[in-house]
Amino acid sequence: MPGTMHGRVVEMSSTPRLRFWLAGNAAVDRESLSEIDVALGHRLDWYLGGMAVGRSLVDVRRESGFFLWRHGNGADESAGGGFSYEIYVDEDGQRRAVGPGHHYGSVLSLVMAVPLHNGAWLNAQTLVAPPPPSWGLPTFAGLIIAATATCTVVILMVRRSTRPMRRLADAAEAFGRGEHVARLLEDGPIEVQRTTRAFNDMLGRIRRFVDDRMRMLAAISHDLRTPITSLRLRAELVEDAELRERMRASLEELERMTEATLAFSREDAMREETRTVDLAALVETVVCDIQDHGCEAAFDGPARLAYACRPTAMKRAVRNLVDNAVAYGQRARVRLDAEGGAVVLTIEDDGPGIPDDALERVFEPFVRLEESRSRETGGTGLGLAIARTIVRGHGGDIVLSNRAEGGLSVRATLPLRDER
Structure with missing residues (x-):
């Protein structure tokens, strides 16, 4: 083949992915070769089988520049498939796209130089480019869509499976507060059905x-x-006037106890409708009624405090506690607060207090302490029992304690409902 045709043949052998050219010197800098590059050069000489007149050079390096992807059928890359690679730098030193469709990135470049008999070098360069931009976005979008669809299906299935359990938990919580709870529908997984059936029974x-x-x-x-x-x-x-009066007093006390017992049995708190009321206004109304009867009482609390309860029963419980403080402690200081997910009603008096060993016993029906709650006060011993029953029916409790400065402190705690 004439020497003038060598360059033409080499040029026609090039593709967008692999470029060949002839030059008077090697395209590889010998001083920058690494041990891996030298080993690759020896491997290339072995593949050539002595066709090269000297040592072949191989340089693997990373190049940065702008890439232009061309869409083709892959059969003939020179007809438009593959990518082209250029490095373009403006006068101000900033890299800019060569033209529309160019994308800046980094590629792995493999440069080879093989010495020929005529003293020229056959140079070759191939690039391993990153995936085209048109590949990453659709794949990523597809993954996002698939993951979203999968998560949606899983969430719906989990919610459907756990809905009966949530309904059961809500019903148990409402029943614990003393609310009327209808029988639950027995559906869901077999284990949940058995649990719901046991709850209904x-x-x-x-x-x-x-x-x-x-x-x-x-x-x-x-x-x-x-x-x-x-x-x-x-x-x-009875003719004896003194005996007649003592009998009459005993019968009146027995009648009061009977009426109180009837009222206690009629306290069907489970049947009263639960609704949201202004608890601060309810407590303040009780205090004002006490004041209207000439008793000393004071209220301290928020201007408004919405609370879901059975208002008639709650008002009776508060009235019993305030009446108790006024009757046996001269005065009542009522304070209403919302603390840590609960409503706290505190009532303090200046009375003699209660012995520590009787702080729980006074909640038993018909229990009265003679030293501070004599028969002349007219109490039946059901006030505190009814108050605690009502408060516990709302999921709370009442605790008594003696104040260090004297007097009794009543602390009624009511849990705030979890609105879901």
């Missing part, structure tokens, strides 16, 4: 037990009215 048994107890108390209290009335008529026939 327990709910029915507790209701029957409470109803039977209330009916028994009401019947006993009602039946006591007849003998009390008969005894009162007979007491009027």
